Every structure is written in C-alpha cells, then in structure tokens.
Amino acid sequence: MPVRQILLAIVLVGIALVIPHFASDYHVSFLVQLFMMVALAQAWNLISGMTGYVSFGHAAFFGIGAYAGTLLLQAGSPWWLAILQAAGIAGLVSVPLGLLTLRLRGPYFAIAMLGLNEVGRIIATLWVDVTRGGNGITIEPATLPSLASNYYAMLLLAVMATALTAWVYYHRFGLELRAIREDEGAAEMVGVNTTRNKLTAFVLSALIPGAVGTVYAFYTSYVNPSSVFAPSLNIQMIVMVVLGGSGTVWGPVLGATLVTALREVLWANFPALHLAAVGGLLLLCVLFLPGGLLSIGQMRKRLRAELAKGSGGG
Amino acid sequence: MAERADPILRTHDLHRDFGGVHALRGVDLQVRRGSITGLIGPNGSGKTTFFQVVSGVDRGASGEVWFDEQQILGLKPYEIYHRGLARTFQLSRVFPDLTVLENLVVAAHRHDAGARERALGLLERVKLQDYLQVRGENLSYGQQKLVEFLRVLMSEPSLILLDEPAAGVNPTLRQTLWDMVRHLNALGTTFLVIEHNMEVIADLCTEVYVLSDGEIVTHGDFAAIRNDERVLEAYFGKARIPVAEHGSDAHA
Numbered sequence A: 001m002p003v004r005q006i007l008l009a010i011v012l013v014g015i016a017l018v019i020p021h022f023a024s025d026y027h028v029s030f031l032v033q034l035f036m037m038v039a040l041a042q043a044w045n046l047i048s049g050m051t052g053y054v055s056f057g058h059a060a061f062f063g064i065g066a067y068a069g070t071l072l073l074q075a076g077s078p079w080w081l082a083i084l085q086a087a088g089i090a091g092l093v094s095v096p097l098g099l100l101t102l103r104l105r106g107p108y109f110a111i112a113m114l115g116l117n118e119v120g121r122i123i124a125t126l127w128v129d130v131t132r133g134g135n136g137i138t139i140e141p142a143t144l145p146s147l148a149s150n151y152y153a154m155l156l157l158a159v160m161a162t163a164l165t166a167w168v169y170y171h172r173f174g175l176e177l178r179a180i181r182e183d184e185g186a187a188e189m190v191g192v193n194t195t196r197n198k199l200t201a202f203v204l205s206a207l208i209p210g211a212v213g214t215v216y217a218f219y220t221s222y223v224n225p226s227s228v229f230a231p232s233l234n235i236q237m238i239v240m241v242v243l244g245g246s247g248t249v250w251g252p253v254l255g256a257t258l259v260t261a262l263r264e265v266l267w268a269n270f271p272a273l274h275l276a277a278v279g280g281l282l283l284l285c286v287l288f289l290p291g292g293l294l295s296i297g298q299m300r301k302r303l304r305a306e307l308a309k310g311s312g313g314g
Numbered sequence B: 001m002a003e004r005a006d007p008i009l010r011t012h013d014l015h016r017d018f019g020g021v022h023a024l025r026g027v028d029l030q031v032r033r034g035s036i037t038g039l040i041g042p043n044g045s046g047k048t049t050f051f052q053v054v055s056g057v058d059r060g061a062s063g064e065v066w067f068d069e070q071q072i073l074g075l076k077p078y079e080i081y082h083r084g085l086a087r088t089f090q091l092s093r094v095f096p097d098l099t100v101l102e103n104l105v106v107a108a109h110r111h112d113a114g115a116r117e118r119a120l121g122l123l124e125r126v127k128l129q130d131y132l133q134v135r136g137e138n139l140s141y142g143q144q145k146l147v148e149f150l151r152v153l154m155s156e157p158s159l160i161l162l163d164e165p166a167a168g169v170n171p172t173l174r175q176t177l178w179d180m181v182r183h184l185n186a187l188g189t190t191f192l193v194i195e196h197n198m199e200v201i202a203d204l205c206t207e208v209y210v211l212s213d214g215e216i217v218t219h220g221d222f223a224a225i226r227n228d229e230r231v232l233e234a235y236f237g238k239a240r241i242p243v244a245e246h247g248s249d250a251h252a
Helices: A003-021 A025-050 A059-074 A079-101 A107-126 A147-170 A172-182 A184-189 A194-220 A231-244 A251-269 A271-288 A294-313 B047-054 B077-082 B100-105 B115-125 B141-153 B171-186 B198-204 B222-226 B229-236 B240-251
Strands: B007-018 B021-032 B036-040 B062-067 B085-087 B159-163 B190-194 B207-212 B215-220
Touching (some): A003 A025, A003 A147, A025 A147, A025 A172, A025 A231, A025 A251, A059 A107, A059 A194, A107 A231, A147 A172, A147 A194, A147 A251, A172 A184, A172 A194, A172 B100, A184 A194, A231 A251, B007 B047, B007 B190, B021 B036, B021 B047, B021 B190, B021 B215, B036 B047, B036 B198, B047 B062, B047 B085, B047 B159, B047 B190, B077 B085, B100 B115, B115 B141, B141 B159, B141 B171, B171 B190, B171 B198, B198 B222, B207 B229, B215 B222
Parallel strands (some): B036 B207, B085 B159
Antiparallel strands (some): B007 B021, B207 B215
16 A cells, blocks of 8 residues: 555544544534444445445445344443444354355346345344334443444444455455456456455455444434435445445545535535435436546546657657 | 377366257367367357366366366366466456556466566566556457466466467467467467467467367368368368369369
8 A cells, every 4th residue: 555545544543533532522423424434335345346246235234233233232242342243243144145145246236235135124124022123222321332432433443444445455355356346257267266255355345334333323322224224325335435436445435525524514404405416426426437536636647648648759 | 109298188078068059069189288289160169168168167068177187177267277277268358447467466376476577577578568557458459368368377377278369469469479379388388279270270289179060070280180071071061072073173
C-alpha cells in the first residue's frame, strides 16, 4: 500500500479517535452511522466489487448479527464478546450459504442473495418465541454499552474492514479475486482455486456485517425484522461502492461518506426525496461514471499523459 | 520403438457426448515427452472438446487421461495446471482489467517468490516490456494472444496445449510466438498444438494426430499423413475423389 495512503489513514483515524471528546452527541451519532456504512460498503466490496459476485442481500448478515448479538447480550454475554460471537455466527451461516449460492453466476447469484435476505426477514418475523416477531426486541438499557463505546466499536470495525480490504487488494489473494471477477474460467485455467477463494471472500464479507449489525442493535437498543433485514440497506451498500469506486480500497470510504452525508441532509430537509436521491445517484454513476468517483483521478492522470505524449510528438 | 520417449500425455478410449452428439468417440492419443505434437482436423471434429476434457474444463467425459503417469480425468482445471499441464484458448482470454504484469503474476504458483522477475524476463523476450502497466483490454488482439501464451509459461509447465495460438495474430508476432515455442521445446517443454496452418504443422510438429468426427483417423509424421486418403476425406469429404479423378482424366 502506498505510504501516502497509509499516512492519510493514520491521520483520519487519529482525528476520529479524539472527536467524541469535544463533539456533540448528534455529531457522534452521525459518525457512528458513517462508520457503519464504511464497514458495510467494504464488506460488500469484497465479494461484489473485487470478486464480481454482485450481492443484493448482504443485509441478511447484518440482520443475523443484530439478532444474534442482541440475544447473546440478553443471555449474559459481555457486549464486546457478543459482537465477536455474532460475527462468528454470521460467518458460520455464510459457509453453507456460500457453498450453495456461489455456484450461481451473474443475476442468479444476485437474486439468490435477495431471496436470502427475505428468508432472514421472514424467519425473524415468524420465530416469535425467540425474536418476538414483528414487535422486535428492546434491549435493557443497563446492559448496553455507552454511545462512546458504540462509537469506538463501530470505528474499529470500519478501520478493520478497510484494512482488510487493503490487505486483500495488495495481496496475491486480491489479485486472484480480481482474476475471478474478470474471467472465472480463465482464472481456474491458470491455477486459481476459484471455489476456495470465492468462499473465503464471501465469509469475510459476512463476518463484517455480522459484527456491524450487533453494534447497530446496541446503538439503537432495538431490533426488529424490517429494520435489520432492510432491502434499502442492500441498495445503499451497492450505491456507496459503485459511487465511490468498486473494487478499490478507498472507493467504499468515499461513497459511504457521500451517501451518509447526503442522507443526513435529505432526511432532515426532504424526507420524501431521500431514497429517490440515492437511486438517482446510482443511475447517474452507472451511466456516466462506471468506475466511480475515484476513477476521475485516474482519468485525469491518463488524459494528462495523453496530452504530454501529444505535445512531445508534435 | 525402443528409443521413443515415454508419453507425457496419454488418453485411452476417451468419449464425450452432448445429448445425441458424439464429440469424442474413443480417442486414443499419446504425446511423447519433449515433442511438439500437432492435432489437426476439420472444424467441428472435436479438437477443442479434446482440449476442454484434458485440461479439466469439461468434466463430463468418460475414459482415461494420463498425465505424467497419473490419471487426471475428473480433476479440476487448477489442479491439473499445478501438476504441470497448461493451455491457451482459441479466442484470447486475458484478464481485461488487470495489467499485463498482473496477468502474468496471477498465473504463477502461489508461493513463487520469483514470479515478478520471471514475468519481466518473459515480457522482455517478446519485446513487451513497455506494456507492464497496460491493462489487458488495451492491448491489440495479437498482443493479447501473446500475453496469454506468456501467462501459461509462468508456472513452468511440462506440457502446454495451444489452441490455435496464431489465429488473428499479425505475421511478426506470429513469428515471435513460434520462435518461443521452438526455444521452449529445445529446453524440454512438450507441446500439443491445434493449428489450421499446415505449413506451421509441417515445420513444427514431429508427430501429427488427425481427428475427424470425434475419432482419431490416423497419426504419424506430417509427410506420412499428408497424402493419407482418410485425412483428405476428413477434410474434403468423399466427393473429392471423383472430382480429382475427373480432373486428372482431363489433364491426361
């Protein structure tokens, strides 16, 4: 990873570490949501941006994590342990699901994942004895971590998810994932164990939402099926990554920041426009900037090189 | 026969059916270690299907495929690749969004510390060293075919299956490619080549197998098979014979 990017990351994390000491609860809450979106975008980026398996249902792992963490907390687990356990459960669930769904390609995989999210929502709604159905579960305030603890937990998850993405991107594993995205058959023909790599990427991309879902449940102190298995969350994950730059390290961070900020502004001033604006953004991005906002920098660099070549030749 | 090298690849009674279509019908073929063996036949004769089966892409065949005295039928493509059998495709399949260097490095064995250096050496050899950071999709088609060929060399395979490697490639790059094949063969790499250019087959191959309708109709050195009636019939059909006779009568 380039040194400049590492320094940028250290500065950003350093600023984030001190913010709760002087910012208002509103701003801290905004940042909790921002970190949540960064972590979720990075998770989606691993399986969809890097590997090319576009998931329309990653909120399923978020929901599994939210319920698992809440139930574990109620069963007496310390909050930090409940986060780890919930991530582990989401990861475990993802193994058989990955083995089944990763045989599918293109739209079939996307639809299977969309179905998975719906199955999760229906189970959470109907399994009333455990989940209290549509009423949801309100968590006892006494057992909940403080806002600052949620903030740092979510920050840690965003940093870990970004660090994991960077490690994958610059490691041989990431190169193999990108080869799978480009041409799975050709990748297998040059020695890439596609099944193992896809499954690893899928499990990693499920662990993160599992943990994030738990912290989200603690942050809101309430879970119900429609809030944690929300189709809109799936759409937001896609928009954030596509907007920022799919398959890159910083694209999901940039996309998550823009979408969360935009949502905050629109939610407060034009609530009816909120989701329409997110959809419009996605449409514009796919049509005019398929490489995401990060590709503008690359396009400028390429244009400058072309111009330099042109003036050198003429 | 005693001095003939042992076969590195051997298939026995290889069958592949697609519904009612018999793409391979009991193919028996041997590729001698250190040889450049040709596989020719008219379009639709089963040449590419044979490659698909041997390389593990198509795992629906029955029969035997022995590579280095190990049965490989049913293994996955990446397992076969790591055993030392690599192949190229009829139509170029470079990874379009990866750079040329990445295209090569990804094909090296996982813990190969010298992969980057080997890639640089290979690219220099074919004068593509200035294209390291160029993405695959931005190469010309001929360059893509060449990069695809270099890619399979990254694992230093002992047998390479080339599926029409020169198709759509300009004469200069084509010459580079064949020179490279000769050079590697001199170093010990074995090749099995599908090629429609009979001059290339005559020039390169020490042994040629002829496939027609999924069956090996004959094999031997090119001079021997060139005038084999079964080969001519496979390419031109039975109708050729009366036409030729008529022609010779006319000239007589």
